[in-house]
Amino acid sequence: MDAITLDNITKTYNKGKVLAVDKATFTVAEGEMFGLIGPDGAGKTSIFRVLTTLLLPDGGSGTVAGFDIVDQYKEIRNCIGYMPGKFSLYQDLSVEENLKFFATIFETTIEENYELIKDIYIQIEPFKTRRAGKLSGGMKQKLALCCALIHKPKVLFLDEPTTGVDAVSRVEFWEMLKRLKHQGITILVSTPYMDEAVLCDRIALIQDGKILSIDSSENTMKKYPGRMYAVHSLNMHKLLKDLRSYPDTLSCFTFGDSMHLTFREDNDGNVTRLNEYLNNIGHTNLEIKEIQAGIEDYFIKISEPAHG
Amino acid sequence: MDNIAIQADKLTKRFDDFTAVDAITFDVRQGEIFGFVGANGAGKTTAMRILCGLSRPTSGAATVAGFDVYKEAEKIKKNIGYMSQKFSLYEDLTVMENITFYAGIYGLSDREIKERGAKLLDRLGITHEAKTYVASLPLGWRQKLSFSVAVIHQPKIVFLDEPTGGVDPVTRRQFWDLIYEAADSGITVFVTTHYMDEAEYCNRVSVMVDGRIDALDTPSNLKKQFNVDSMNKVFYQLAREAKRSGD
Amino acid sequence: MKQFFAFIRKEFYHVFRDKKTLLMLFGVPIAQVLLFGFVLTNEIKNSKIVVCDYAKDYASQEVIRKIEASRYFNVQKASMSHDQIEAAFRTGEIKMAVIFPADFYSDLSHLNKAQIQVIADASDPNTATTLTSYLSSILNDFQTEMISTGKVPYTIKPEVRMLYNPELLGAPNFVPGVMALVLMLICAMMTSVAIVKEKEMGTMEVLLVSPLKPYLIIIAKTVPYLLISLLNLTAILLMSVYLLDLAIKGSIVLLFAESTLFIISSLALGLLISVRAESQMSAMMTSQMSLMLPTMLLTGFMFPIENMPVAMQVVSYLIPSHYYYVIVKAVMLEGLGFASIWRETLIMAFITLVLVGINIRSFKTRLA
Numbered sequence: 001m002d003a004i005t006l007d008n009i010t011k012t013y014n015k016g017k018v019l020a021v022d023k024a025t026f027t028v029a030e031g032e033m034f035g036l037i038g039p040d041g042a043g044k045t046s047i048f049r050v051l052t053t054l055l056l057p058d059g060g061s062g063t064v065a066g067f068d069i070v071d072q073y074k075e076i077r078n079c080i081g082y083m084p085g086k087f088s089l090y091q092d093l094s095v096e097e098n099l100k101f102f103a104t105i106f107e108t109t110i111e112e113n114y115e116l117i118k119d120i121y122i123q124i125e126p127f128k129t130r131r132a133g134k135l136s137g138g139m140k141q142k143l144a145l146c147c148a149l150i151h152k153p154k155v156l157f158l159d160e161p162t163t164g165v166d167a168v169s170r171v172e173f174w175e176m177l178k179r180l181k182h183q184g185i186t187i188l189v190s191t192p193y194m195d196e197a198v199l200c201d202r203i204a205l206i207q208d209g210k211i212l213s214i215d216s217s218e219n220t221m222k223k224y225p226g227r228m229y230a231v232h233s234l235n236m237h238k239l240l241k242d243l244r245s246y247p248d249t250l251s252c253f254t255f256g257d258s259m260h261l262t263f264r265e266d267n268d269g270n271v272t273r274l275n276e277y278l279n280n281i282g283h284t285n286l287e288i289k290e291i292q293a294g295i296e297d298y299f300i301k302i303s304e305p306a307h308g
Numbered sequence: 309m310d311n312i313a314i315q316a317d318k319l320t321k322r323f324d325d326f327t328a329v330d331a332i333t334f335d336v337r338q339g340e341i342f343g344f345v346g347a348n349g350a351g352k353t354t355a356m357r358i359l360c361g362l363s364r365p366t367s368g369a370a371t372v373a374g375f376d377v378y379k380e381a382e383k384i385k386k387n388i389g390y391m392s393q394k395f396s397l398y399e400d401l402t403v404m405e406n407i408t409f410y411a412g413i414y415g416l417s418d419r420e421i422k423e424r425g426a427k428l429l430d431r432l433g434i435t436h437e438a439k440t441y442v443a444s445l446p447l448g449w450r451q452k453l454s455f456s457v458a459v460i461h462q463p464k465i466v467f468l469d470e471p472t473g474g475v476d477p478v479t480r481r482q483f484w485d486l487i488y489e490a491a492d493s494g495i496t497v498f499v500t501t502h503y504m505d506e507a508e509y510c511n512r513v514s515v516m517v518d519g520r521i522d523a524l525d526t527p528s529n530l531k532k533q534f535n536v537d538s539m540n541k542v543f544y545q546l547a548r549e550a551k552r553s554g555d
Numbered sequence: 556m557k558q559f560f561a562f563i564r565k566e567f568y569h570v571f572r573d574k575k576t577l578l579m580l581f582g583v584p585i586a587q588v589l590l591f592g593f594v595l596t597n598e599i600k601n602s603k604i605v606v607c608d609y610a611k612d613y614a615s616q617e618v619i620r621k622i623e624a625s626r627y628f629n630v631q632k633a634s635m636s637h638d639q640i641e642a643a644f645r646t647g648e649i650k651m652a653v654i655f656p657a658d659f660y661s662d663l664s665h666l667n668k669a670q671i672q673v674i675a676d677a678s679d680p681n682t683a684t685t686l687t688s689y690l691s692s693i694l695n696d697f698q699t700e701m702i703s704t705g706k707v708p709y710t711i712k713p714e715v716r717m718l719y720n721p722e723l724l725g726a727p728n729f730v731p732g733v734m735a736l737v738l739m740l741i742c743a744m745m746t747s748v749a750i751v752k753e754k755e756m757g758t759m760e761v762l763l764v765s766p767l768k769p770y771l772i773i774i775a776k777t778v779p780y781l782l783i784s785l786l787n788l789t790a791i792l793l794m795s796v797y798l799l800d801l802a803i804k805g806s807i808v809l810l811f812a813e814s815t816l817f818i819i820s821s822l823a824l825g826l827l828i829s830v831r832a833e834s835q836m837s838a839m840m841t842s843q844m845s846l847m848l849p850t851m852l853l854t855g856f857m858f859p860i861e862n863m864p865v866a867m868q869v870v871s872y873l874i875p876s877h878y879y880y881v882i883v884k885a886v887m888l889e890g891l892g893f894a895s896i897w898r899e900t901l902i903m904a905f906i907t908l909v910l911v912g913i914n915i916r917s918f919k920t921r922l923a
Contacts, residue, residue, distance in 0.1 A: 039476030041447050052764045054922040073920065074766075082764040086757030092572045093565065104561035105767045137348040147761075163474065166347035167504060167540060168547040192474050193503075195540075207476065236509070237488045253481050256508040256538065257527055296477050303478060 001066055003155050003186035004028035004051060008060035011046045011209075016058070020046040022209040023060065028188055028202075033181045035200030035217075036190040037295070043209040044190040045085055048159045051188070052082045065154045081153035083144050085160045091133030095124055095143055098132050099150060106151035116183065117146045120176055138169025145176065149185075156180065158189040162196065174199050194296035203295070207303045217295055224293035224301060226250075227266045230258040232287040233278065242281060246274065253300060258287075260297055311338045312371075313465050313496035314359060319368035321354050328354040330519035331368060336512075338464070341487060341497040343507045343527075346516030347547045352500050353469070355516070359498070360467055361385050373464040386414070389458035389495075392469035396454030399443035403434065406442060407457055414461035428456045448479030452486060459490050466490065468499040472506065484509055504540035513539065515546045522546050558767055562775035569749065570779060579745065584737040584787045588794045591729035601629045602686055604651040605643060608632065610659035614669075618697055622653070627689045644676050651675045651686045730795045731883035732856025735876040737791065738814065739850050741784050742777075742821030743828065744842035750776055750829035751838040760922065769920045777822045784818045785811070804890030813886065813896075816903055817879040821846075823910035824875075830917050854880040878903040 004027065011021040021043040028034040036044045049055040051064055053073035061068070067075040089098050099121075103110050114121070124142050127135065132143060141161055148156060158177075162170045174196060181187060189200065197203045198217045205212040205220070213220060233239045236254070243252040243259055248270065250262045263270050271288050278286055293301075314336040321329040329351045336342045346352045357363040359372050361381030370377045373387040397406045404425060411421040429435040432452055434445075442450060451471060459466050468487075472480045484506070491497050499510065507513045507527060514524040523530055523546055527539055534542045570576050606622065608615050623630045635643070635652075643649045654672040656662075662669035673690060675683035750773075753759040762772055788811070795801040803810065824846060832838035853860070853871035860871050871877050878899040885891040885899075893900070 039447070039479075040474035042476075049760075049922060052760075054760055054763055056921060077764055078766045080764065082761060084757045084760045088757035088761050090565065090569070090758060091756070093568055097565075097568065101561055101565050102761075102765075105558045105762070105765050107558060107766060164348070164502070166350075166502065166547060167543050168347060168550070171544065194477060195505075237492065240485075240488070253478075254484060254509060256505040300477050300481075303476065 001030060002027040002063075003030045003032070004034070004062070004064050004188060006047070006051070006060065006062045009047070009050055009057045009062055010059040011043070011050055011055065012058050019209050021050070021057075024206075024209075024211050025060075026204050026211060026214050028186060030186055031181065031184050033177065033187045033189065033199075033201045035197050035203040036188065036206055037192075037194060037197045037203050037299070038190075038206035039192050041208075042206045044206060045159055046209075047206075048082075048084075048157055048188075048190065052080060052157055053077060079154045081148035081151070081156045083148045083156075083158045083161055085163065087140050087144065089132045089140065089144055089147060092131060094129050094131055095135070096128040098143060099146055102147040103150045108151045110150065113150055113152045116152055116180075117149050119179060120149075121146050136169075137165045138172070141165055141169060141173055142176075145173075149180070153185065155186045155188070158187065160190050160192065162191055162193065170196070194294070194299060197295045205295075205299050205302065207299075212302045213298070220295055220298055221293055224298050226262050228291055228293040228297060229261045229263075229271065230255070230287075230289055230291045231261050231274075231278075232258040232285070233283040234285045235283065239278070239283060242278065242283070246277065248274070251301070253297075255294075255296070260291075260293070312336070313338045313340070314342075314370070314372050314498065316355075316359070316370040317368055319355070319358065319370050320366050321351075321358060321363065322366045327519050329358070329365070332516075332519075332521045334514055334521060334524055336465075336496055336498060338496055339491055339494050340512065341491050341499065341510045343510030343513035344498060344500045344516070345502075345504070345507050345513060345543060346500075347550055350516040350547075350550065351519040352516055356467055356469060356498070356500065359384075360388060360390060387464045389461065389463040389466035390469075391454050391458040391466070391471055393451075393471060393473040397442045397450060397457065400441065402439050402441055403429070403445070403453065404438040406453075407460065410457045411460050416461060424460055428460060432456060448475050448482075451475055451479065452483055455483065455486055455490075459495055462493075463495065465496040465498060468497065470500055470502060472501065472503065480506070504538065504543055507539040507543070515543060517546050517550050522549075559771055559775055562767070562772070563778050566749070566776060566779040570783070576745070580741060580783055580787070581790075583740065584733075584791060585794070587733045587737060588730070588791055588798075591733050602627060602650040602682065603629045603631065603648060604653060604686070605631050605633055605635060605640065605649045607634055607640075607652065607654045609634070609657040610655045612660035614660040614663050615655040618655075618671075618694065621693050621697060622690070625689065625693060627686070640674065644674075647676075649676075650682055651690070653690065729856060730791070730799065730801055731880050731887060732851075732854060734788065734791055734814070734883055735817070735854055735856070735879050736847070736850050737787055738784050738818055738879075739821050739824075739846055739876055741787060742780055742818050743825035743846050744839065746777055746780050746822055746825035747828040747832060747838040747842055748835050749780075750826070751832050751835050754829075755834060763920070763922065770918065773826060773918070777826070780825075781815075781818055781822065784821075785815070788814050801888075803887050805886035805892065809893060810883065810886050813879065813882050813900060813903075816900070816907060817875060820875040820903065820907035820910055823907060823914055826914050827910065827917070830914075830919070849874050850876040853877065856880055873906075875903050875906050878906075 006024050006026055009021055009024045012019050024047060036047065038044055046055065050057045051062060051069060053069055053076050056070060063069060064076045065079050069076065090101070093101065099110055120142050124139055127139065132140065135143065145161070162173055165173065177187060177189065200217060202214065202216050203220060204214045213223065215223065231239065231243065239259060240252065240254060243249055243261055248263050250264045252259055252261045275286060275288055312335050316332055316334050318331040318333055319329060320327065320331050332355060344352055344356070354363065358365050358377055359370065361372070361377060361384040365377060372384045375383040375387070377384065398409070401409065407425045407428065408421055411424065416424070429438055434449065434453070437445065445453070455468070455471060472483055475483065487497055487499070501507060510527065512524065512526050513530060514521045516522070523542070525533065530539065530542045531537060534545050536542055536545070570580065606619055608619060619630070622628055640652045652674040656670065659669050659671070673687055675687050677683040753762065763769060792803060796803060825842070828838055828841050832841055849870070853867065853874060854876045855871070860868055863871070882896045882899050885896050
């Protein structure tokens with residue numbers, strides 16, 4: 001049985017004027033870690049709110065843990081864990097009080113499900129008497145995760161759990177998610193950070209309410225049409241301008257310390273010709289090599305029409 | 309000395325017994341894109357506030373655009389631009405009204421406002437949106453517009469506080485195109501970011517850990533120094549050692 | 556049930572950990588009672604009054620001697636014309652004028668009754684009532700003395716004229732008003748702010764997604780404010796009895812029962828606001844504009860309703876605090892029982908029912 005199904009879910013705001021989710025369709029298998037990848041305003045949060053029964057869809061249908069998201073919202077609320085995008089704990093309650101409160105309203109106790117949260121909780125336990133508002137971003141995230149897990153949910157919804165969290169905490173957070181997945185919990189997670197996509201079993205790329213692609217991260221990368229080259233030179237900004245005006249260039253974007261470049265037509269002479277051209281207009285320390293396109297490359301590729 | 313935009317010498321800020329910024333020393337050259345990265349609570353925001361003339365340091369010395377942060381905060385404010393992810397433009401004002409307002413604050417004449425405003429809109433390709441309310445612009449456009457407004461008075465230095473948070477990958481790159489252009493025109497760019505690939509775009513990057521600057525160099529030198537292949541890993545190695553947990 | 560109590564405990568943590576909320580809940584009521592009642596009634600010593608004695612006979616001299624002996628009055632004897640007296644009032648030189656007519660003693664001895672004229676500055680109603688009642692008791696003393704000395708019982712009838720504020724809205728009237736105001740403030744404003752805060756913080760999402768029944772969330776959010784309101788009510792009553800010397804003449808049980816009804820209607824109003832408001836700021840503004848101001852202006856404890864334009868009068872009959880004010884005045888000040896306030900109670904119950912009904916209808920199990 002699939003843990004989550006969406007069938008042509010549509011959601012609009014302002015009486016239909018703003019289309020937030022446009023016929024989204026996907027399924028998440030039981031025990032799978034599924035990523036919704038897209039920028040702010042893509043419709044990720046709307047999908048989460050529809051699935052967590054907080055909002056009614058304007059069209060389409062869906063299920064969570066086998067229950068209908070419209071008619072059986074009470075059953076769904078009993079078996080899911082949800083961490084909204086905003087930090088959603090009581091700032092004026094201590095770490096322990098927050099956890100106890102959420103345990104009680106989910107009709108359980110900390111002791112009952114301690115095994116599940118132990119790994120995470122021991123990291124914040126030294127601060128258990130501290131008010132949640134006084135924790136660092138990474139700590140808050142861990143506490144919020146504990147609170148969402150305290151009743152041992154079947155499906156866990158994490159809306160942008162790593163936004164605004166520093167790189168170290170982000171890595172730790174994803175390691176925790178991996179361990180939870182091994183315990184059999186289905187996880188739907190959203191993130192604007194493309195580099196986190198590779199950590200999911202499967203990902204859906206989403207922009208402007210539309211799902212652009214659904215596949216494993218490996219396959220998503222492989223779907224990139226044509227060959228991709230990384231180009232590096234001493235003067236990167238000049239390189240960007242030069243590559244953009246180069247007649248054979250199809251697309252060129254900065255990626256970290258190099259430019260990711262595709263040609264209009266892939267042929268073996270491309271690299272030599274480009275090398276020569278760049279050398280002639282004064283670039284030094286040139287480096288051109290073929291690379292495997294990443295998820296961000298693919299995202300840019302398929303979302304390009306939206307940018308004219 | 310002319311080509312130094314920002315100079316900090318053992319700059320320190322203490323709150324009671326908590327040292328938010330711990331004797332940081334660095335220079336930023338005119339026209340340089342200077343990346344300022346660090347974990348949450350490492351002291352970035354505090355340091356940035358001092359340099360913008362908003363907060364008085366406890367000890368140490370610093371000059372911004374040649375002005376002293378202790379005595380000449382008002383002069384500093386005239387010579388810098390500032391943009392953050394959280395606050396940028398008034399949503400209930402139109403694009404042009406925002407431009408006029410900010411340009412007006414910095415004392416641009418009506419003619420300058422008109423000329424530079426038109427140029428700015430043309431550069432962003434949104435001339436036809438001049439009378440649109442900012443609230444109805446897509447997020448990516450807003451961020452680009454807000455950066456352009458922050459440099460409309462052609463400041464010597466522009467401070468960017470996580471300018472690209474949550475922005476889609478294409479717009480992020482267009483945003484960096486704007487940053488490069490500004491740097492080419494001689495504006496010094498001081499930028500904080502959570503995206504480590506963006507740290508690679510900077511001329512030099514400083515990594516703050518527990519209020520100190522633990523590393524400062526060009527991205528390629530930092531990668532060599534830590535023997536890794538990305539800035540993300542450089543950052544991870546440094547920030548892992550952090551002892552602070554409070555924000 | 557355990558969930559419910561855990562929730563209420565959490566609510567109390569919020570209340571007791573935020574200094575601003577605490578000040579709102581406990582500081583404001585006390586300050587209001589002190590402001591409206593205590594401060595206004597406490598400064599009536601050595602009030603300047605003018606006595607115009609046109610009789611200059613034995614009886615008038617005796618009464619004036621008694622007035623002078625009182626520590627409340629600082630007597631100035633003069634023969635002033637009516638215009639002069641009025642001018643003295645305007646400049647605030649005097650608080651009261653007592654005028655003995657020329658034939659005071661002869662009226663008293665021949666007709667067994669006489670009149671004196673008392674004019675008080677009722678723009679400060681508390682002072683005016685207190686001063687006139689002091690004067691009445693002095694006159695009463697005088698009369699009893701006359702009886703005890705074996706003379707024929709006389710009646711001196713003071714003819715009291717209140718200048719500027721003939722309705723005489725004073726301290727005793729303020730206490731019921733303050734009660735209405737404070738209960739409205741705590742119930743409506745604090746509840747709506749507390750609920751909107753959860754929306755703003757994003758915790759409402761988590762609560763709704765939990766198995767906790769949404770109506771329990773709402774009830775649990777209101778219970779602490781109901782309890783705090785009752786506590787405040789007790790405090791106000793204690794203060795009015797022991798600080799303002801304002802005895803509760805009617806049944807305390809009835810007073811608390813009526814108050815609970817009013818509290819429930821206020822809570823329902825607060826909930827209505829919280830459904831619509833998106834930020835704590837807007838919840839605060841809405842409660843102030845639509846609840847606090849009408850309570851202050853239209854219940855009749857500051858301005859007499861009879862003197863208002865008809866439209867305002869109509870509005871005043873729509874707000875629960877209007878009826879609550881009438882009820883408290885009747886029970887607390889006049890000592891009346893349920894029989895004389897059942898109409899107001901019924902109307903208030905009806906309004907409460909309507910409000911609760913609207914709340915149930917607009918009640919949401921989802922975000923929007």
